[in-house]
Amino acid sequence: MTSEKINIAIVDDHTLFRQGLAKLLSESNEVNVLFDADNGADMIKKLCDNQLPEVILMDITMPVMDGYETTRWLKENYPDINVLALSMFEEDKPIIGMLKSGAGGYMLKQSRTGDLISAIKGIAKHSFYINELVSGKLLRNIQNNQPVKTAAIELNKNEQKFLELCCSDYTYKQIADMMNLSPHTIDNYREALFQKFDVKSRTGLVISALKSELIKL
Amino acid sequence: MTSEKINIAIVDDHTLFRQGLAKLLSESNEVNVLFDADNGADMIKKLCDNQLPEVILMDITMPVMDGYETTRWLKENYPDINVLALSMFEEDKPIIGMLKSGAGGYMLKQSRTGDLISAIKGIAKHSFYINELVSGKLLRNIQNNQPVKTAAIELNKNEQKFLELCCSDYTYKQIADMMNLSPHTIDNYREALFQKFDVKSRTGLVISALKSELIKL
């Protein structure tokens, strides 16, 4: 066993959570928090000025640059940095989505500190950390042989915009006006998203998108 | 200035946040965290076994017993304990709702540590802490002379149940079956909630309820 502390960084938009977590982990004698960042773009800035962390704890829903995008950027530019996703939700879609984006593990914010530290140590050592939560999802996806469900949901710019506008009291007609598109085109987006999210109503779509952490409330 | 630390407690269902925050505040030399709890019911149990805190930091959306209910219980049973609401959202409804329930202040989880400590000190000294966020809401409510908007939203059991079932892909007809009620009764609930939340669609209702922290995703 090496006595070296593991260097990490924390990316999350809730200041109190981020800094509290930093304090909590610093006390462990097993982890050293190099820096923390408010979102992906902020992290990229701070990466240059600092020693590279071995592990980055990554929130998913953040302004400016979210966890999916930031993780993909990291795997592209710093493939040796391990990403451990940290989220409130234990739904299939964000878990599968973050793993596909390149995260090596997925932990809940409801976790106990000891479990999080175990995960950090695990991912630093093996580049991945598979807990019950993650292995359960992976196994179920194989057993149901439903490669469809595994599909991380990819949205283009217009679909993303439409999805955000859907989370409101606006009618589709109003949304069409706002996006300067025909209501018929909007209807195509709606149909496409209903299929991708496997829902039958706008309400279901909104709930599903929120749980997938693809939009922020 | 007294050199006594302020005794506080933290009630929040996200373990990492709760414990991280406890660590963060403990380091300040101005605050002493007596205990923390997972939700309102958990807090009530721990209140008996401990010295009474001067201030309780209270999350709103929690399982079993939420922040509104817990704050009302505290004001009923321990009126001298000051409640400082701690939430992710800066919407009118949760702010007004928590203040009406008896909270003496409202802070965001996006706040900086120093601001939170100021708020804790303020509320311990004056039993209330009015920051820009809160005063803005209060002022706007007076200026618009809309006592309607100020109304904290009160829901009965059936409305609460209906609201939860609304956050889904179910049709109203399906919800009626689940609640063993006529679709017309359900329609009455819908109408009542639309008015209380001031919305014109089910999607708007769901979004509004989530932002009001009256339902948990």
Next chain:
DNA sequence: TTAAAAAAAGCTGTTTTCACCCTATATTAT
């Protein structure tokens, strides 16, 4: 470079659900 393929945008319908009226009755509380 041009043809084929794929994706995006737009249009025409039909069916279902939603949103909004008004009324009525039984129960409970004042």
Next chain:
DNA sequence: ATAATATAGGGTGAAAACAGCTTTTTTTAA
């Protein structure tokens, strides 16, 4: 008695959901 509340019903127009089909643009690759 009367008012308030929860329940249930009928009916209507608008919006949403679903299906099928062109046209245009972009991408791919022959």
